[in-house]
Amino acid sequence: MERGPPGAAPYRIVTNNGSLRFHTPLPRTVHMTDPSPPPPALRLSGITKRFPGVVANDAVDLTVQPGEVLALLGENGAGKSTLISILYGLYQPDEGQIELNGKAVRVTSPAQALRLGIGLVPQHPLLVARHTVAENLALGAGRLLFPARGVAGRVRELSARYGLAVDPGVRVLELSPGEKQRVEIVRALMRGARVLILDEPTSVLTPQEAGALFGVMRELRADGRSLIFISHKLDEVLAVADRVTVLRRGKVVGGVPTAGATRESLAELMVGRSVDFTRKRTASPVREAALLTVRELTATGARGLPALRGVSFDVRAGEVLGVAGIAGNGQSELVEVLAGLHPSSGAVTLAGQPLTGGADERFHAGVAHIPEDRIHSGTVPTMTVAENLALRDFARPPLARGLTRDIAATDERARREVEAYTVATPGIHTPSRLLSGGNIQKLILARELNGQPKLILAVHPTYGLDVGATDQVHRVLLERTESGAGVLLVSEDLDELLSLSDRVAVMVEGQLLGPFPVPEVTREALGLLMGGAHPERHHAAPQGGVRA
Numbered sequence: 001m002e003r004g005p006p007g008a009a010p011y012r013i014v015t016n017n018g019s020l021r022f023h024t025p026l027p028r029t030v031h032m033t034d035p036s037p038p039p040p041a042l043r044l045s046g047i048t049k050r051f052p053g054v055v056a057n058d059a060v061d062l063t064v065q066p067g068e069v070l071a072l073l074g075e076n077g078a079g080k081s082t083l084i085s086i087l088y089g090l091y092q093p094d095e096g097q098i099e100l101n102g103k104a105v106r107v108t109s110p111a112q113a114l115r116l117g118i119g120l121v122p123q124h125p126l127l128v129a130r131h132t133v134a135e136n137l138a139l140g141a142g143r144l145l146f147p148a149r150g151v152a153g154r155v156r157e158l159s160a161r162y163g164l165a166v167d168p169g170v171r172v173l174e175l176s177p178g179e180k181q182r183v184e185i186v187r188a189l190m191r192g193a194r195v196l197i198l199d200e201p202t203s204v205l206t207p208q209e210a211g212a213l214f215g216v217m218r219e220l221r222a223d224g225r226s227l228i229f230i231s232h233k234l235d236e237v238l239a240v241a242d243r244v245t246v247l248r249r250g251k252v253v254g255g256v257p258t259a260g261a262t263r264e265s266l267a268e269l270m271v272g273r274s275v276d277f278t279r280k281r282t283a284s285p286v287r288e289a290a291l292l293t294v295r296e297l298t299a300t301g302a303r304g305l306p307a308l309r310g311v312s313f314d315v316r317a318g319e320v321l322g323v324a325g326i327a328g329n330g331q332s333e334l335v336e337v338l339a340g341l342h343p344s345s346g347a348v349t350l351a352g353q354p355l356t357g358g359a360d361e362r363f364h365a366g367v368a369h370i371p372e373d374r375i376h377s378g379t380v381p382t383m384t385v386a387e388n389l390a391l392r393d394f395a396r397p398p399l400a401r402g403l404t405r406d407i408a409a410t411d412e413r414a415r416r417e418v419e420a421y422t423v424a425t426p427g428i429h430t431p432s433r434l435l436s437g438g439n440i441q442k443l444i445l446a447r448e449l450n451g452q453p454k455l456i457l458a459v460h461p462t463y464g465l466d467v468g469a470t471d472q473v474h475r476v477l478l479e480r481t482e483s484g485a486g487v488l489l490v491s492e493d494l495d496e497l498l499s500l501s502d503r504v505a506v507m508v509e510g511q512l513l514g515p516f517p518v519p520e521v522t523r524e525a526l527g528l529l530m531g532g533a534h535p536e537r538h539h540a541a542p543q544g545g546v547r548a
């Protein structure tokens with residue numbers, strides 16, 4: 001979309017398909033007779049935030065107009081989270097100023113941010129599962145504003161106005177991730193947010209839910225609200241944002257309207273080099289022999305309910321088997337069972353040998369595990385980068401000699417891995433909790449793929465990674481398949497699954513549908529199966545039988 005000259009909102013918009021529409025419907029005479037354009041809804045000037053060894057935000061200037069969606073782009077560690085934490089009152093900047101509608105403000109806490117009209121829709125909704133939506137919203141809304149009985153009506157009103165589809169009477173534990181996210185949007189709107197920050201909002205959504213969210217975002221924009229949208233998915237940025245601002249190493253390195261931009265041009269602006277987006281899996285080196293066989297696996301989930309209901313499949317040597325599904329359908333348990341972290345019944349073999357024992361035993365039998373929860377189960381946050389890299393084998397040669405650890409060898413390997421995986425860290429002795437999310441993920445990959453695993457269990461391996469790092473991870477995984485490893489790739493990103501996998505299966509309520517060969521199966525068909533549609537209606541011929 002194309003905007004007019006800066007500050008001249010509102011005006012004509014040319015959309016990507018060439019059609020015209022009017023954005024903020026103020027009469028034309030208003031800005032023709034008013035010599036001073038209205039101030040931006042939000043202006044950040046010279047925002048600087050330093051942490052030991054790193055300038056996370058370096059004199060950042062940024063504006064968002066009323067009725068505008070601004071995408072904040074940047075590589076992992078570029079400073080996006082720091083900037084929104086400052087805007088939402090979680091951190092105080094060392095320097096710089098925040099203005100709302102032309103007035104300088106100090107945002108000292110999230111409560112203060114909300115009072116000023118700044119709302120944040122978090123990546124992971126913070127809701128009480130056994131309470132209803134209305135109870136949750138009443139709980140968080142403060143005593144005076146919304147007594148519980150008034151909340152339901154207000155929710156219905158906001159839902160109808162912005163197409164939010166939220167039922168105030170339903171308990172949160174019955175909601176899908178997309179529905180929970182809509183509750184968070186309603187919460188922010190109830191508190192009067194005029195500037196809304198959406199932090200990687202589509203990472204937990206199916207393509208259909210993401211489409212619905214974009215519809216809501218457009219409604220909010222048409223209402224004159226300002227949205228800041230963080231995403232590493234450039235297609236989404238092009239679909240929903242008016243403009244992008246790009247951060248690199250804490251500094252703003254550019255900003256462009258999305259009209260005329262492409263995925264490739266945005267990626268280049270972000271990482272400073274061209275990025276290849278074509279399907280990565282070309283000639284498949286898949287061998288016929290089954291590397292991993294899984295038969296009739298059953299397991300119970302955290303709430304004592306069946307999580308896996310008789311799951312059977314094979315992963316062949318050299319194959320990437322993708323597993324799609326909405327979170328909570330048994331994918332986590334499947335991977336944890338295979339990694340030796342969750343009890344189960346059924347039979348599993350790896351390279352012809354029964355796969356049994358705990359996580360360590362399985363790792364040394366050749367099972368690498370890139371876990372879903374990278375912060376708590378993938379790393380020990382208080383340990384240094386070097387220690388985290390050595391977690392799997394610190395007691396074995398070459399990192400140990402007899403009963404003593406070889407610190408020099410541990411550090412030397414850490415330096416090599418940090419360089420090979422381009423982990424952005426002040427040093428190898430920095431605690432891993434100080435790394436950005438994407439860099440923690442790179443650290444786990446470096447550790448797990450060290451050596452030659454036979455089977456790689458990769459859960460959302462590029463979740464939260466920037467385009468450059470995603471490309472790097474994809475290449476590493478595919479390289480491993482060329483030398484005969486099998487990959488079980490669990491991802492909610494269908495583009496990723498279709499780009500890397502030889503076959504894709506869908507997990508729904510503890511059962512595995514498929515696998516379906518790629519490229520015959522479509523994105524839409526997978527999206528519908530994830531949502532619970534029946535496979536026969538989607539013309540995808542399953543391989544290995546549908547276990548419905």
Ligand SMILES: Nc1ncnc2c1ncn2[C@@H]1O[C@H](COP(=O)(O)OP(=O)(O)OP(=O)(O)O)[C@@H](O)[C@H]1O
Nearest residue numbers: 051056076077078079080081082434435436437438
């Ligand atoms: N509390 C902290 N203490 C020390 N360093 C920090 C802290 N928070 C962030 N950093 C550092 O500041 C830099 C910016 O991190 P930030 O999390 O803002 O990046 P990001 O763009 O959000 O990255 P990602 O896309 O990986 O989430 C990184 O180098 C990070 O390691």
